[in-house]
Amino acid sequence: GQQVMQIPQYQHVQEGEDFTTYCNSSTTLSNIQWYKQRPGGHPVFLIQLVKSGEVKKQKRLTFQFGEAKKNSSLHITATQTTDVGTYFCALPSSNTGKLIFGQGTTLQVKP
């Protein structure tokens, strides 16, 4: 079946350092979505990537979709304490409308 691997599982950074999380799929994707979940909160949709090689930016966040549409990354420049949380990638199931979520990368930022 369709599998997704997200790495790293945890990342501790000093405030101001950069952070990257990676998501890899076993199959070619039509699109990929990213979500952020703050501690004690629920996942919040960040972005959807559709095109091969696509790069999108949201302030300090940069999202990339691989050329082969099998992997994606989220990069945060100059982390802040407000970036703390778990970042999930989500892949559409190959045969239905549901999303398959990666295990998430939990980011801790030391002030």
Added chain:
Amino acid sequence: GAGVSQSPSNKVTEKGKDVELRCDPISGHTALYWYRQSLGQGLEFLIYFQGNSAPDKSGLPSDRFSAERTGGSVSTLTIQRTQQEDSAVYLCASTPGHYGYTFGSGTRLTVV
């Protein structure tokens, strides 16, 4: 409403009891999803409703779990004869298509 509403926000129940969790999606959203998140874990798909189509129940972990969606709007997830391993946060999400889920705040279920 402005967002996805779930109730109750917290539920403590005794092992063996039945529970019902409610989700009120955003008006007009045709797709509704239930996921489960155990402490510190990822999101486990449970069930998916799309319009009038038959629901995708492939994620329900056992026949103790069932869900319905009435009138294409409110959904109820029912867990019969609860077990301790059912303890988790149950999240509901809706979307007008396949773009960007809007999640509710979840129901934290504790089975004691």
